[in-house]
Amino acid sequence: MSASSAKSQVRPVAVTRLRKTYDSLVAVDDISFALESGSITALLGGNGAGKTTTIAMLLGLVEPTSGLIEVFGSDIMTDRGLVAHRMNFVSPYVDMPMRLTVRQNLSVYCKLYGVVNVAERIAEVSEELQMTELLKRATGKLSAGQKTRVGLAKALLNAPELLLLDEPTASLDPDTADWVRGHLDAYRRARGATIVLASHNMAEVERLADRVLMLEAGRVVEDGAPANLIKKYKRGSLEDVFLDITRKRRPRAPVEETAS
């Protein structure tokens, strides 16, 4: 097997018996999953279910209490440097330096990620995200929607093979949120990237995700395609499924067909 084919066969993410505790609080409780290349997986769950902690552990920012996270075959805690250039992250809850212009921020991140053609890459990504006019503005003076766009631009600079998003459309108006979803889907299709998404927006997840990992109290309580979960719970939408799970209602029993 050639090195390139071996590389392409390594799963982007493989999580084994992952656990994270903060003193007596169990944030993530013995979860295991693996992601297929080119898939979009949504982490769903109520507040405190363990979504953000899981993403932070996938990024190597939080150290697991136990378990193993392999990203492109490398242990993220010990060999993060081998794979960090192949990943990126977007969240409305982290910022970029406010006093720098958008172009300056993107330039610094391009260089941190090892992009060669910095000016060209910034121009391409800005044009793609329709934010060329923002490049000269101070990052701190942008609206929430504009900041999200800039955050997304930063995350796409290195054309990551693994993109992690924590509530990417929080605080966006419906039009901008829809535009961001469309762009993420297009990016996945064009680049074959693997996307992990934590969200509270069920419509967003239904539209984007191939697979849902439903978390509750740090455990995976459901794992499947959105359509399959809706079918399993005999509900009309993923939101209803979410409510069933968080309110601990079991899937409805199949309706018996009566012989006439």
Add this chain to the structure above:
Amino acid sequence: MSKSSMRHPPIMHDPHGPIASARRIAAMIERYIYLIRGSWVRIVELVYWPLLQMLMWGFMQLYLAQTSSLFAQAGGLLIGAVLLWDILFRAQIGFSICFLEEMWARNLGQLLLSPLRANEFLVALSVMSLIRLAIGLVPVIVLAYYMFDFNLFGFGMALGAFFANLVLTSWSLALCSSGIIMRYGLGAEEFAWSLAFIMLPLCCVYYPVATLPDWLQPVALALPPTHVFEGMRGLVLDGIFDSAAMWRALSLNAVFLVVGYGAFRFFLRSTRVNGSLLTQGE
């Protein structure tokens, strides 16, 4: 039709090896230079306090020279001490403020999930402390020469030894304070501003070690800057440069740096365990 960023992935450098590492360090330095360049207030602030200190102690020395034979004979004793102390203090603050910029901007998590390594980040902060020090102190040193006839560069080669030892001490202090702030958040920001002052009474900036009580003198001699200030007084008063004292300071600095670096790594690990890298900021 424009090129699509999706279909045309960027050309990437090899992310591994010392050249890639140097590129990332340069990118971080570029980030801090943008910050300084973007605000004249920041540049003024860099010069303001060293200038004020130098003027106050310079005039004090002029006055004392008229009333005391010691200061009349050894012009520059006070102003030299002030400038050397400022090297220590400003280098520590230069490192710590660049670190604090990341905390204030809630950017630390973004940096630490990028290919930037923690050690590269620390090298960038160290280089920035030197750049900020140069911006702040060079104009003040030049002014001290014209206003008070004190030439810091007149220390010659000794200045190199004083400078290196003071900067190494400043980095070890800044590593500790930055680690504490990273772990405990901006509530611990005061450490960045005050940690160097713990040393001020003990490292004998303005008076000889012999002034301290006997029991406190070993503590003072365990601090690298004490040997620098003693060395400076020896040079100004007696014209003698004690190179052995500088080697002692360098050895102590090696210990201080190991402790400082160890503390930073300990607090970084503790912050990863604690899970607060993505939630920092005001």
